[in-house]
Amino acid sequence: MAIEQLLKNYIPNENTWDEMYDSKSIRRQYGGVFSTLEKLDVENLSNKHRLAGELFMNQGITFTVYNNNEGIERIFPFDIIPRIITGEEWDNLEKGIGQRLKALNMFLRDIYHEQQILNDGVIPAELIASCPDYTREAFGINVPYDIYVHISGIDLIRGADGKFYILEDNLRTPSGVSYMLENREVTKRIFPDMLSRSNVRSVSNYPVLLHEILLELASAQVSKPYIVILTPGIYNSAYYEHTFLARQMGVDLVEGRDLVVDNHKVYTKTTNGLKQVHVIYRRVDDSFLDPLAFKQDSVLGVPGLLSAYRRGNVAIVNAVGNGVADDKAVYTYVPDMIRYYLNEEPILDNVPTYQLSDPDAMQYVFENVRNMVIKNTNQSGGYGMVMGSTISEEEWSKARKEIEKSPRNYIAQPIIQLSTVPCFIDGKIQPRHVDLRPYALYGPSGTKLVPGGLTRVALKEGSLVVNSSQGGGSKDTWIIDTL
Amino acid sequence: MLSRIADSMFWMNRYMERVRSILRVARTHYIISLDRDVKGASWKSILEIFTLLEEKEIKELEGQTGKILQYLLTASENENSVKSLVSKARENARGIQDNITKELWEEVNSFYHVTNQPHLNHKLTGPDTLDVIDLFMRHSIICSGISDITMQRGTGWDIMKLGKYMERCMETLILTDKHCEFFQYELEKERDITQWRFLLLSLSGYEAYLKSYRTFKHNQNVMHQVLFNEDFPHSVSYSLNMLDKCLSKLIVGNKNPEIPDLIRTFGKLHAKIKYLDPSIICHMDLQTFFMEMRTDMKILHAKQSNIFFSY
Numbered sequence A: 001m002a003i004e005q006l007l008k009n010y011i012p013n014e015n016t017w018d019e020m021y022d023s024k025s026i027r028r029q030y031g032g033v034f035s036t037l038e039k040l041d042v043e044n045l046s047n048k049h050r051l052a053g054e055l056f057m058n059q060g061i062t063f064t065v066y067n068n069n070e071g072i073e074r075i076f077p078f079d080i081i082p083r084i085i086t087g088e089e090w091d092n093l094e095k096g097i098g099q100r101l102k103a104l105n106m107f108l109r110d111i112y113h114e115q116q117i118l119n120d121g122v123i124p125a126e127l128i129a130s131c132p133d134y135t136r137e138a139f140g141i142n143v144p145y146d147i148y149v150h151i152s153g154i155d156l157i158r159g160a161d162g163k164f165y166i167l168e169d170n171l172r173t174p175s176g177v178s179y180m181l182e183n184r185e186v187t188k189r190i191f192p193d194m195l196s197r198s199n200v201r202s203v204s205n206y207p208v209l210l211h212e213i214l215l216e217l218a219s220a221q222v223s224k225p226y227i228v229i230l231t232p233g234i235y236n237s238a239y240y241e242h243t244f245l246a247r248q249m250g251v252d253l254v255e256g257r258d259l260v261v262d263n264h265k266v267y268t269k270t271t272n273g274l275k276q277v278h279v280i281y282r283r284v285d286d287s288f289l290d291p292l293a294f295k296q297d298s299v300l301g302v303p304g305l306l307s308a309y310r311r312g313n314v315a316i317v318n319a320v321g322n323g324v325a326d327d328k329a330v331y332t333y334v335p336d337m338i339r340y341y342l343n344e345e346p347i348l349d350n351v352p353t354y355q356l357s358d359p360d361a362m363q364y365v366f367e368n369v370r371n372m373v374i375k376n377t378n379q380s381g382g383y384g385m386v387m388g389s390t391i392s393e394e395e396w397s398k399a400r401k402e403i404e405k406s407p408r409n410y411i412a413q414p415i416i417q418l419s420t421v422p423c424f425i426d427g428k429i430q431p432r433h434v435d436l437r438p439y440a441l442y443g444p445s446g447t448k449l450v451p452g453g454l455t456r457v458a459l460k461e462g463s464l465v466v467n468s469s470q471g472g473g474s475k476d477t478w479i480i481d482t483l
Numbered sequence B: 001m002l003s004r005i006a007d008s009m010f011w012m013n014r015y016m017e018r019v020r021s022i023l024r025v026a027r028t029h030y031i032i033s034l035d036r037d038v039k040g041a042s043w044k045s046i047l048e049i050f051t052l053l054e055e056k057e058i059k060e061l062e063g064q065t066g067k068i069l070q071y072l073l074t075a076s077e078n079e080n081s082v083k084s085l086v087s088k089a090r091e092n093a094r095g096i097q098d099n100i101t102k103e104l105w106e107e108v109n110s111f112y113h114v115t116n117q118p119h120l121n122h123k124l125t126g127p128d129t130l131d132v133i134d135l136f137m138r139h140s141i142i143c144s145g146i147s148d149i150t151m152q153r154g155t156g157w158d159i160m161k162l163g164k165y166m167e168r169c170m171e172t173l174i175l176t177d178k179h180c181e182f183f184q185y186e187l188e189k190e191r192d193i194t195q196w197r198f199l200l201l202s203l204s205g206y207e208a209y210l211k212s213y214r215t216f217k218h219n220q221n222v223m224h225q226v227l228f229n230e231d232f233p234h235s236v237s238y239s240l241n242m243l244d245k246c247l248s249k250l251i252v253g254n255k256n257p258e259i260p261d262l263i264r265t266f267g268k269l270h271a272k273i274k275y276l277d278p279s280i281i282c283h284m285d286l287q288t289f290f291m292e293m294r295t296d297m298k299i300l301h302a303k304q305s306n307i308f309f310s311y
Helices: A003-008 A028-038 A042-058 A087-111 A125-129 A177-190 A192-197 A206-217 A239-249 A305-310 A330-342 A359-367 A393-405 B003-033 B043-050 B055-061 B065-073 B082-095 B102-115 B118-123 B129-150 B155-182 B194-202 B206-212 B218-228 B236-250 B259-274 B278-283 B286-308
Strands: A062-067 A070-075 A078-086 A151-153 A155-158 A164-168 A227-230 A252-254 A259-262 A265-270 A273-276 A279-282 A315-317 A372-376 A385-387 A410-414 A420-425 A428-437 A439-443 A446-449 A454-458 A472-480
Touching (some): A003 A028, A042 A177, A042 B102, A078 A087, A078 A420, A125 A330, A206 A227, A206 A315, A259 A305, A265 B003, A305 A315, A385 A393, A420 A454, B082 B102, B194 B206, B218 B236, B218 B278, B236 B259
Antiparallel strands (some): A259 A265, A372 A410
C-alpha cells in the first residue's frame, strides 16, 4: 500500500495536540518529512524499520531478558519517523530550562549551607526534613563553582493547548542520552536524504561538551586531570550508555572495585600501580556511592569516597545530595525558587500538582481521582503510579489506603493528554503519545542544551505511559530551523 | 591501564583463541572422519581435550558425530563449547567496550548472536555441518583481523597478545601431547605422514610442513615444526617468543616487587625450548616433557595474573 493512503487514514485523537496535523492541514515543520513519506510504500518503511532494529542489535544496544536460564537480547523499541520541534519552540525551551537549572543549583547550594529559603518560609522546612533524598552527609560540602546539577534530563510534555510543561526534574543520574545520539545515527542510515534536506540542528557534540565540563571541574592545580566514569557494572540497564560515553570522551570506565581511597584521595588500580582520579562522573546512586557513609552493604561504591569529596580532592558529577531537588513534592516549589533566587517569572510552567500531605488537596484529588494521576514521590520509571482513568475500584481502594497511611509520599497531577506524533506501527501510520527529555549541561561557563533530546513514545494505542520499563519506545528528535 | 580492564582483555582474547582452536580441530576431525581407516585421532581424544566429560559420558557420545559437534560447538551446558566461550568473550568485551574499538565490539557481539541462532544447532547433525563450522570460523577470523587492524598498540594490545599466545602455546602443547600419547610416546619408530596429518591440520600447519620439510623423517620434522620452528605461528617456540616480547614491554616502568620472579619463571620456561637440541626430541621422555611444560605454563599464568590483574 502507498504511504499516501496511510497518511490519509491518519486520524489524530480528539482533544489532543497532534504535532504533525493541526485541525486542517500538515504543520509547516512536518512538510519535508510528510513529502518524503508520501513517496515511499509500506514495504519500504518496513525494511527501514527492520534495518533500524538490526543496527541496534549489532551494536549491542540491547537489554537481556532471561528465560529458562537462557539470556535473550532485546532492543528498546525505536520508531523510525522523527519527531519534529521548531527552532523557535526550542529556543524558548532552552531559556526556560536554563532559568530552571540556575534556580535549582542555587537551591541546592542554599539547602546544604545556609538554608535561607527555609528561614524565609518559601519552602516549608518540614517538607525538606521529611524528604528521604535530603542527604545530611552532604551538608557543608563545597563543590567546584557551586555547581550541583552538571547533567540533567528534565522531562517535558506538551498539553492539549500546544504548550510545553515541565513534568519532572531528573537531577541525579539521568539516562537516555546515548539513545538520543544513537537514534540520530540510525536515522542517518535509514533517511539520509530527508535528514540532510531538513536543516536539522546537530546533537553530535554532546560528548565533547560534557568532556569540557568535566575537565573544568578538576582542580586548577592539575594540568592533566584524570577523569573516570563510575558504572555499577555490565548488568546495569544503562551500561551501554556508560560505555558509549566513556568511548566518546576517551575516559576510563571504572567500577567501584577499580577504585581505592588512600589518605582522602581516590585512585584507580592499574597494571602499573595506583593512579589518582580528579573527576568522577558517577552513574551510581548516592546511597551506593560509599559504604562508609551510606548503605553499608554496597559493593558498587568506594569506601571513603565521601571523605575525599568533602576535602575537595575529587569532584563528583552530579553532586551528592541532588535528590532533594528533584523530589516530586519539592517539584511544586520550583516556580517559587525561580522567583525567590532569580526574581524572575518562570518561563516554563509546571504541571499543576497537588501535595497529598495537604488534607484539602487530598480530598479534592480523591473526589476527582478519575481525572488524576497519582505518583509516589520516592519512585520513578512509571513505578508506583496510579492512573485514575484506568484503575479498577478494587485497586483504587487498596491504593487509597496506602496513600492515607503516608500522604507525604504522594503527589497528584491532572491527567494531561500528551501530544501525539505519527508512528509506524504494524504497517500503519498511527498517532501515539510522547514526552521529551532534553539533556542540559551546566558548567562554569553556563548552561548548554543539546538541540534534540530523547522523545519517549507510548507504543500502546491510547497509553500515556512512555517509560521504557513500561513498554515505551523512543524516536529521533529533530530541531528544525524552518526557512 | 586498569587491572580489571587488563584482565578482561586477556580473557577475551584467550577465549577467542580457544574458539579458533576448537573450530580448527573439529573441522579437521570431521573431514578426516569421513574417510575410512584414518589413524591419528578419535572424537574420544578431542572430547578429552576440550570438555570435562567423564569417560562414561564420552563413551555414550562416541560414534554420534552430530551430537559430539553440537556438544563442542553449540551446547550451553558445555562450559567450553564455542557458544559458551564466545558468550564469555562477549561478556568480557562488554565490560571493556570503551577500551576496544567499536568495530571489534560489534564483531564479537555479532559472533555471539550468530552462535545463539537455534537453527544452526540442528544443522550440525545434517549435511550442512561444514557450513556451520565455516560460518563460526569466518567470524572468529574476522574478529582476529579486526582486532589486528583497528586496535591501538600499547598496554592493552600487549595484554591481549599475552592471552592469545598463552592459550595458543597451551593448545599446541596439549594437542601434540595427546597425539604423542596415541603413539604411546614412541617416536623412535618412524611414522607415516598421514598419521601426523590430523595434528598438522589442526594447527593450520600441514601445507607449511609440506613446503618446509623435504625429508621423510616425519617424527623429527613434525616435532620440529610444532615445537621449535620460529616461523610457524602455531609452534610453541613462536608463542613463547611472542610472550617474551609482550612481557618485556609490559614490565617497563612497573615497580611491582614480584616482577623479577615473573621474569625468572618465564626465562626458565622459554629456555626449555630455546636451548633444547631438536635432534634429541624423539628420544626424550616426552610424556614428562609435556607435563612439565604445561605445569610451567600454569605457574606463569598464575604469576602474571597476580601482577597485572590483582584488583
